[in-house]
Amino acid sequence: MNNKHIQEGLVKIIVPEFDKVSAKAPVFYNPAMELNRDLSILALQKFQMDLGEDINVCDAFGGSGIRGIRYSKEISGVSKVVVNDISPLAVKFTKENANLNEVENLEISQTDANMALRERRGEFDVVDIDPFGTPSYFIDSVANSLKSDSLLCITATDTSALCGTYKEPCIRKYNAVPLKTEYCHENGIRILAGFVAMTFAKYKKSVLIKFSHSSEHYMRIYFQIQKGAKEADESLKNMGFIIHCRKCLFRQTINGLAPHIPDKCPECGEKTRVGGPLWLGHIQDSDFLEGMIGLSEEKELNKEKQLLKLLNRCLEESKMPATYYDLHVVCKKLKISSPSILDVMEMLENEGFLVSRTHYRPTGIKTDASLTKIEEIIENLNPD
Ligand SMILES: C[S@@+](CC[C@H](N)C(=O)[O-])C[C@H]1O[C@@H](n2cnc3c(N)ncnc32)[C@H](O)[C@@H]1O
Numbered sequence: 001m002n003n004k005h006i007q008e009g010l011v012k013i014i015v016p017e018f019d020k021v022s023a024k025a026p027v028f029y030n031p032a033m034e035l036n037r038d039l040s041i042l043a044l045q046k047f048q049m050d051l052g053e054d055i056n057v058c059d060a061f062g063g064s065g066i067r068g069i070r071y072s073k074e075i076s077g078v079s080k081v082v083v084n085d086i087s088p089l090a091v092k093f094t095k096e097n098a099n100l101n102e103v104e105n106l107e108i109s110q111t112d113a114n115m116a117l118r119e120r121r122g123e124f125d126v127v128d129i130d131p132f133g134t135p136s137y138f139i140d141s142v143a144n145s146l147k148s149d150s151l152l153c154i155t156a157t158d159t160s161a162l163c164g165t166y167k168e169p170c171i172r173k174y175n176a177v178p179l180k181t182e183y184c185h186e187n188g189i190r191i192l193a194g195f196v197a198m199t200f201a202k203y204k205k206s207v208l209i210k211f212s213h214s215s216e217h218y219m220r221i222y223f224q225i226q227k228g229a230k231e232a233d234e235s236l237k238n239m240g241f242i243i244h245c246r247k248c249l250f251r252q253t254i255n256g257l258a259p260h261i262p263d264k265c266p267e268c269g270e271k272t273r274v275g276g277p278l279w280l281g282h283i284q285d286s287d288f289l290e291g292m293i294g295l296s297e298e299k300e301l302n303k304e305k306q307l308l309k310l311l312n313r314c315l316e317e318s319k320m321p322a323t324y325y326d327l328h329v330v331c332k333k334l335k336i337s338s339p340s341i342l343d344v345m346e347m348l349e350n351e352g353f354l355v356s357r358t359h360y361r362p363t364g365i366k367t368d369a370s371l372t373k374i375e376e377i378i379e380n381l382n383p384d
């Protein structure tokens with residue numbers, strides 16, 4: 001077996017040669033996830049600094065070991081990193097890679113992630129869940145395992161389910177109905193977050209979202225965990241539904257797990273579609289994001305430019321309401337050509353509305369203005 005040498009951050013690793021990135025590779029390594037790992041370095045460092053103590057980290061799906069080894073080498077205040085993987089070959093390469101990088105505080109484990117998390121309940125300040133496809137099979141174990149003031153990082157790559165390309169898998173895996181709309185990636189994040197919040201509530205634990213993003217083929221959420229039945233009940237108040245009208249693009253959030261949901265669009269009378277239950281609370285935390293942005297200067301990250309663009313967009317979005325409008329979709333409905341997004345945003349701002357762009361789509365606008373107001377502004381800007 002020939003090996004491939006890889007350099008990422010402050011770390012060098014070897015993995016068996018592979019033709020294309022896939023779950024079938026002998027040991028999994030995806031160069032497209034470097035941005036994800038770079039962002040994780042900043043998020044874990046920010047979390048460690050806020051906690052003010054050294055942290056124990058569990059990389060429950062280690063693969064080549066790249067993530068855990070980077071956490072060990074590039075984050076200060078880490079007492080131990082446990083890198084776990086079910087695959088004997090992944091564990092063999094993780095050992096070699098740990099030696100290659102001379103990491104001292106790394107423990108390597110080979111078991112099913114559910115077992116590792118349950119057996120080591122209460123041991124970790126940070127758990128990273130980065131499986132193939134859906135993380136849903138592991139959420140009960142991590143909910144059982146995590147203690148108060150801990151950080152949970154979750155990656156999901158089954159975006160077709162979360163975004164509603166395939167409805168049934170989303171219902172099966174996340175117990176929620178997806179909405180295939182122009183803002184489906186944000187909905188996907190909210191469905192995953194809602195599923196995590198509901199699962200943690202069973203264990204009398206609450207979640208708060210520090211940072212989330214949808215990039216390329218995956219979604220990633222960072223949750224802060226607290227213990228307490230009352231806090232869990234409180235956090236479930238963030239659950240609800242979104243109704244969407246395909247004809248006129250009207251959408252509305254409705255809080256609650258058994259709310260009254262109108263089946264007709266209040267604007268045009270068309271039958272509405274319903275998505276949820278999902279998380280309607282904040283999905284970005286501006287202080288946490290500002291902290292991550294500040295820390296980026298101190299770290300050697302190859303993806304710094306891309307990462308700063310993403311973090312700054314997420315920061316802009318952090319105070320905005322749920323969902324966004326796509327300028328091109330609204331213009332298609334109005335049957336007019338699209339004005340500049342910056343002009344539309346400026347007009348909305350001049351009229352006193354909250355407005356921002358969004359990292360989900362270059363043509364997306366987040367605002368508290370009504371759709372009627374947005375359409376009026378677009379029409380006024382139209383030269384035809
Ligand atoms: C997406 S890869 C992890 C990538 C790695 N975190 C990184 O950043 O490069 C998923 C890994 O999970 C492992 N795996 C699959 N099922 C598992 C399970 N039930 N418990 C633990 N590891 C598992 C696979 O062997 C694979 O190495």
